[in-house]
Structure formats: C-alpha cells, structure tokens
Amino acid sequence: MSLLAQPFRLPCGATLPNRLCKAAMTEGLADEQLRATGRHVELYRRWSEGGAGLLVTGNVMIDRRVLERPGNVAIDPAPTDAESMRRLREWAKAGTSAGNHLWMQISHAGRQSPRYVTGEPMGPSAVQLELLGNYARPRALREEEILDFIQRYARVAVTAREAGFTGVQIHAAHGYLLSSFLSPITNQRTDAWGGSLQNRARMLIETIRATRKAVGADFPVGVKLNSDDFRKGGFSHAECLQVVEWLNAEGLDLLEISGGTYEQPRLLGFDGKAGSKAEEPQRESTKKREAYFLDYAVAIRKIAKMPLMVVGGFRTRAAMEATLAAGECDVIGLARPLCTHADTPRQLLAGEMAVAPAFEKTLKLGPGKLFSGVSPVFLFKILHVLGTQGWYYQQIAHLADGGREPLQRSVIGAFFAYLWDEYTTAFRMRRARRAAKTGA
Numbered sequence: 001m002s003l004l005a006q007p008f009r010l011p012c013g014a015t016l017p018n019r020l021c022k023a024a025m026t027e028g029l030a031d032e033q034l035r036a037t038g039r040h041v042e043l044y045r046r047w048s049e050g051g052a053g054l055l056v057t058g059n060v061m062i063d064r065r066v067l068e069r070p071g072n073v074a075i076d077p078a079p080t081d082a083e084s085m086r087r088l089r090e091w092a093k094a095g096t097s098a099g100n101h102l103w104m105q106i107s108h109a110g111r112q113s114p115r116y117v118t119g120e121p122m123g124p125s126a127v128q129l130e131l132l133g134n135y136a137r138p139r140a141l142r143e144e145e146i147l148d149f150i151q152r153y154a155r156v157a158v159t160a161r162e163a164g165f166t167g168v169q170i171h172a173a174h175g176y177l178l179s180s181f182l183s184p185i186t187n188q189r190t191d192a193w194g195g196s197l198q199n200r201a202r203m204l205i206e207t208i209r210a211t212r213k214a215v216g217a218d219f220p221v222g223v224k225l226n227s228d229d230f231r232k233g234g235f236s237h238a239e240c241l242q243v244v245e246w247l248n249a250e251g252l253d254l255l256e257i258s259g260g261t262y263e264q265p266r267l268l269g270f271d272g273k274a275g276s277k278a279e280e281p282q283r284e285s286t287k288k289r290e291a292y293f294l295d296y297a298v299a300i301r302k303i304a305k306m307p308l309m310v311v312g313g314f315r316t317r318a319a320m321e322a323t324l325a326a327g328e329c330d331v332i333g334l335a336r337p338l339c340t341h342a343d344t345p346r347q348l349l350a351g352e353m354a355v356a357p358a359f360e361k362t363l364k365l366g367p368g369k370l371f372s373g374v375s376p377v378f379l380f381k382i383l384h385v386l387g388t389q390g391w392y393y394q395q396i397a398h399l400a401d402g403g404r405e406p407l408q409r410s411v412i413g414a415f416f417a418y419l420w421d422e423y424t425t426a427f428r429m430r431r432a433r434r435a436a437k438t439g440a
C-alpha cells in the first residue's frame with residue numbers, strides 16, 4: 001500500500017486520513033471588514049474534495065492593522081462578532097466536507113506588512129525590510145504589546161476551534177513576527193525578549209504554551225518554522241536545531257519545516273538579492289534534491305520528538321513515497337500544485353499522477369522569447385519572483401471563482417495584475433475603515 005495513503009495519528013489523539021497536506025497559501029479573499037467570504041467557502045470545498053488529509057489555511061491575522069496582504073482574514077478582536085463567526089463556520093464546514101483536517105494558520109506579519117497596508121509595521125526592533133521601498137520602518141514593540149499578542153494567538157486559536165477548524169498552526173517562519181523575533185538581525189532587543197537564543201525564542205515558546213493551554217490537550221497545535229533564514233548573521237540552522245530541542249517539551253502535534261524570508265525567498269526555491277553579500281549560497285546537495293529543505297529536515301528529525309512535515313519543492317510521487325519510506329518525515333507538504341489543480345492529492349494518492357504540476361519551472365516572463373527564463377539582473381529577478389507569486393495568487397482567486405482550467409497569463413501580465421489587485425483591495429479596505437469610523 002502507498003505510504004502516502006496511510007493515516008497518521010497525532011500526539012493529541014486526532015488522526016490525519018493520509019500523509020498529504022496542502023500547505024498554507026494566503027488567499028487574499030477577505031471582504032472589506034477582513035471577514036471570510038463565499039470565495040473561501042468555494043475554494044476550500046474544492047481543496048477538501050481534492051483529497052489532502054490536512055489543509056492549512058493561509059495567514060489568518062491576529063492584528064487587523066498589520067496584515068501580510070490586504071485581503072487577509074483577520075480575527076481581531078477575538079472572540080469575534082456573530083456574523084464573522086458565522087462566516088468562519090461556513091469556511092470550516094466547507095474545508096472539512098470530505099472528512100479531512102483543516103487547520104487555521106495564525107499569524108502576525110510583523111515588519112513584513114507592505115506600505116499599502118500600513119505605514120506603521122511592528123517588530124522586535126526598528127529594523128526595516130529593504131525591498132523596493134515597499135516596507136516602512138517598523139516600530140519596536142513594547143513588552144505589554146508582546147504579552148498582548150501572545151494572548152491574541154491563543155484567543156484566535158480558541159475562535160478557530162469554536163468555528164469548526166480542526167487544528168491550528170502557529171506561523172513562526174518566513175520572517176513574519178515570531179520568525180523575526182528568532183533572528184539576531186531583526187531582533188536587537190536587550191530585554192528578556194532579545195539577545196540570547198533563549199530570549200529570542202521566548203515569544204514563540206510562550207505563544208505555544210498559551211495556545212495549548214487555551215485549546216486543551218486534545219486539539220492539534222502545529223508550528224511552521226524556518227530550518228534556516230539563509231541570511232548571514234540571521235537565524236541559523238544550528239539555532240533551529242536548538243529551538244527544536246526546546247519545542248520537544250511543548251506537546252506539538254506537527255512541526256512544518258520551511259526556510260527563508262522576503263529578503264531571501266528560499267521558501268519558494270528562489271535565491272535572494274543577486275550577488276548580495278548577505279546571502280548564503282545554496283548547498284549543492286540542496287540543489288540536487290527535489291524537496292529543497294529535506295537535508296535540513298533530516299538533521300532536525302534526529303532531534304525532534306514531535307511529528308515532522310516538510311514543504312517546498314515536492315513534485316514527484318516517487319520522491320514523496322521515498323521520503324516517507326526513509327522515515328525522513330511523517331507528512332508531505334504541497335502548495336503550488338494545488339493552485340492550478342485542486343485535486344492533485346487525490347490523483348497522487350490514487351496513483352493516477354506521477355508528477356504534480358510545476359508551472360513555476362516553465363512560466364515565461366513575457367510573451368514570446370523576449371524575456372524568457374530568469375534574468376540575472378536584480379530587478380528582473382524581483383519581477384520574476386513577484387510575478388510568479390502573483391501568478392499563483394491569481395490561480396487561487398480563479399479556483400475560488402469556480403475556474404476549471406488554469407488562467408493563461410505570462411509572469412509580466414501576472415505582475416501587473418498583482419499590483420493592481422493589491423492596491424485596489426488596499427484602497428477599498430481603507431475606504432471601508434474610514435466609512436466605519438465616520439459612520440457613513
């Protein structure tokens with residue numbers, strides 16, 4: 001029998017029906033009040049029918065001021081009002097309709113909230129993200145705000161449970177708030193929340209404890225963590241190993257391994273700024289492996305006592321089965337293939353698909369041969385990364401609108417559509433906020 005198709009029992013007692021997980025992907029489908037909509041319902045009904053044993057939602061924010069994207073769902077305040085709760089319930093019902101698990105990814109964007117969302121991002125320290133001037137200088141959080149955010153993660157987790165989500169994942173990867181606390185580059189605090197690794201990991205560990213206490217022992221709680229930030233002087237692989245050792249004591253149900261930040265988008269298999277001195281070169285062994293964090297995960301596996309999931313680059317059924325057979329992880333994460341083909345997991349499990357769709361490898365920058373392939377020039381590189389990411393955002397929206405075939409669009413076309421969507425959504429949300437304030 002296929003190992004992928006085997007159920008998996010989590011430490012809390014819940015069971016995932018198989019080993020495939022749709023990893024978190026930001027949906028950008030919220031309404032002006034940052035509530036879930038019918039588009040979430042349609043999208044997650046399709047993904048539920050798509051066969052993965054576990055679906056993790058995209059970033060659901062604990063702070064409506066500091067979003068990762070303008071169309072994020074935010075649960076702030078938590079507990080939330082009756083109408084928002086009704087919408088969350090519909091989302092959860094649709095996302096579990098095929099008997100799979102649906103976990104809410106709970107997140108704070110920290111300093112990675114673009115200017116068109118906020119001019120006042122926040123972080124452990126006032127260290128600005130420099131990416132085309134699109135991110136304002138963050139404000140260093142006060143201790144009482146840190147303590148408040150820890151409780152917010154927990155309250156959002158309780159809201160998720162009450163709404164019918166079957167678990168939560170705390171987002172501590174990719175440079176968002178909890179991840180930025182771990183990194184000595186972004187966390188330059190001299191109080192109990194910065195300095196030593198133990199202090200930098202304090203917010204993550206306190207957040208897990210508060211969440212576990214709030215949801216109880218029988219509800220799945222997971223964490224997404226960077227294997228490495230891949231920045232010189234940043235959160236390193238050695239530090240990750242130490243944090244995992246501490247996490248062993250926290251009763252986690254699943255640890256998802258990823259890597260990188262906005263400055264170093266290894267999560268998507270891309271390198272960071274071309275030629276940047278801050279960049280750590282990609283290992284040769286990583287380049288050879290289909291799942292590009294697997295070597296890191298193997299090292300983590302030797303230390304970790306909790307179940308492990310690896311995400312990033314998995315495309316062939318053979319590699320997924322081999323990874324499970326070697327005991328390198330327990331759950332396989334898949335993201336981009338499900339943007340264009342919602343039933344990828346079902347087909348992989350049934351043996352009808354040997355290779356999941358990997359458009360990111362073949363997308364053309366522009367029409368014809370003019371801009372084909374990845375340009376070594378920094379700006380083209382950014383255009384390529386953002387355009388490709390925008391391309392996937394647009395496929396998700398297309399699925400949510402009932403689309404059956406992938407949208408046909410070049411990377412350049414997707415880049416401009418992405419800018420247009422983000423700015424107009426941000427504009428609509430600001431207008432709604434102003435109207436709510438003035439009672440108009």
Ligand SMILES: Cc1cc2nc3c(=O)[nH]c(=O)nc-3n(C[C@H](O)[C@H](O)[C@H](O)COP(=O)(O)O)c2cc1C
Pocket residue numbers: 023024025026027057058059105171173174224258267268311312313314333334335336337389392393
């Ligand atoms: C469109 C898109 C949106 C994403 N949004 C999130 C997110 O909200 N939270 C998160 O932890 N990772 C997010 N990711 C990263 C994925 O979860 C995953 O780590 C990455 O895509 C690598 O997996 P893949 O090679 O199977 O696509 C996103 C990726 C894509 C392509």
